[in-house]
Amino acid sequence: MFSKKSLLTISMLLALSLILFACGGGTSDGGGDDGEEGGGADEQFIQILTGGTEGTYYPLGGTFAQVINDNVESVEEASATSTGASVENMNSISDGDGEIAFTQTDIASYAAEGDVMFDEANEDFGAIGTLYPETIQIVTTQDSGIETVEDLEGKTVSVGAPGSGTYANADNILEIHGLSIDDDIEARDLDFGDSTTGIQDGTIDAAFITSGTPTGAVESLAASVDVNIVSVSEEKAQELMDEYSYYAEDEVPEGTYGLEEAVPTVAVQAMLVAHSDLSEDLVYEITKAIFDNTDAISHAKGSEIDAESALDGVGVDLHPGAQKYFDEEGISEE
Template identity: 30%
Template sequence: MNVLKSAGCALLMAFSASGALAQETVTPPSPVMSASSQVGGSLYVTYVAAWIDVVTRAIPGLTISQEPGGSSQNIILVSTGETDFGITASSQAYLGYNGLGWAEEQYRNFVGLHPAFPTYMTIITLADSGIETVEDLAGKDLAVGVPGGGSDVISRELTGYLGIEPARFVNASWEDTGGLLRDGLADAILYIAGHPAGFMQELEVNRELRFLQMSDDQISGFLDAFPYYAPVSLAADTYQGLSTDLQTVGQMNFMIGSSDLPDDFVVAILDAVYANTDRLAQGHPNFAETRLENVRGIPTPIHPAAVAYYESRGVQMRIAPPPPQ
């Protein structure tokens, strides 16, 4: 490991002293490469398209094609060499790396490169509901979206971990969920996805909302129990009722690549991405979350050159613990 770190630091001195120099002199491992995203209409497609534009502008002579895929499928595609890059989510990556859940085997020939954009778990209630803490959800009706969706799943994981028993989990479409809270048919809503959410913004037009905050110990303990989630922070003023940053859990979507990508090439990609986050954000406001510090949301091994890149900038990384035996 010390050899890798020393090599990585040497590379940073050679290639990152000037981001422009790194991008001009690096030679891609192949002039034509590929990156898998998803099938039409998703943020994955939009992000990878913007990412390809940024990277190929910065590295002369490189062409990257965008291929269809999916969060778990991209793990397979990159690990088997069918594509060079992909985008995935922290939960799918953790499960794939460890051969759990959807993965019928361990997929190990992929590495994290950099964060893309997170999803955030929020728990909201009406400000006059009398519910002030997460513990107050005991005996309450908790709306969690469609059956089997991400919010439904994490709501049961979270309340089980905390030992909280809601009176019932209320399943409904997100179009209807805001009305359930407004009309007193649900006491609170747990929602994990991108923000701002339209149904929450609509609620705030006429009602004041309260955002429930988990404690630091609750967050860290939950992440230990369910390491495929990630620590994330939802910015203050995302909603009218959110006056300070909300520390919570979520999933980090992130870019992955083949384990054998050359070190100098990886550094050039990182230089290009972090120098052009404003260009990425033109595709969607959430893409502005491609920030150095969000690398802590990647739960699987990161390319050695990227590790050195982040360490040299004082950025903390978090490799999730292996699953219990």
């Protein structure tokens, strides 16, 4: 017979063994955090912050996500998220609400410096590389009678949300032409889809749209009305570039939106940035996946994305992982 003391000891030992097993002291053949079935501890989910569904960032971000999923083993899943685009994306990166983001080069510079629409300098990101020109398109209809930027005076014009990249571009271009958002136009703060819908139904006269061409929202407009893109003259483009170094001359090509000839304008660059907390190795693999597999980018802009030009106009520090990739490729900023 066991004494009461012995029974108490055995009970205590059994209880202790159960506690140790529950805390992981036991062994198991099942997949855990480090097992193949449970996914490696280093595997990450990557959220790519893009823009509105009617623009270029969102569909292009979807193709980038697929390229990353197909080529970067340490990424559990990459996905594209629709957002308010450049300014919102830079704020979200600063807040830790995304891993990779699309942005305009001018907006990234403002964010890094804590200038214009940013109250504080953002040190939480590094560039992956530039992608393609973000063309500033001043969209109206051929029946509007608007032929020049000066013709916008007194008109109802969509300039994008206050603090957005499009708003900053509209402000810069109007200023160069002697006009003001506050004093000389009836400004509307609309996204691309609402802007082109407003032009179509006559509630606005024109819209500033900063996006890679062709832009889906403008293509949809061109399917129902004859579109006119207001030009920015070479002289005014030079004034703008002298004042703001991140602008470059550009054009909307002949045939785009049914245009009979190319329209001169200006552009900034679209680029990708990564949160600084992402490891050098991971960003290296992501950068390599994108720029080594541009033939797999199922979007019209894929033909413009090239490692050789990816450092043109970056204007902010590269993420160390991206720097490693471009160093290996022998590519440097001019």
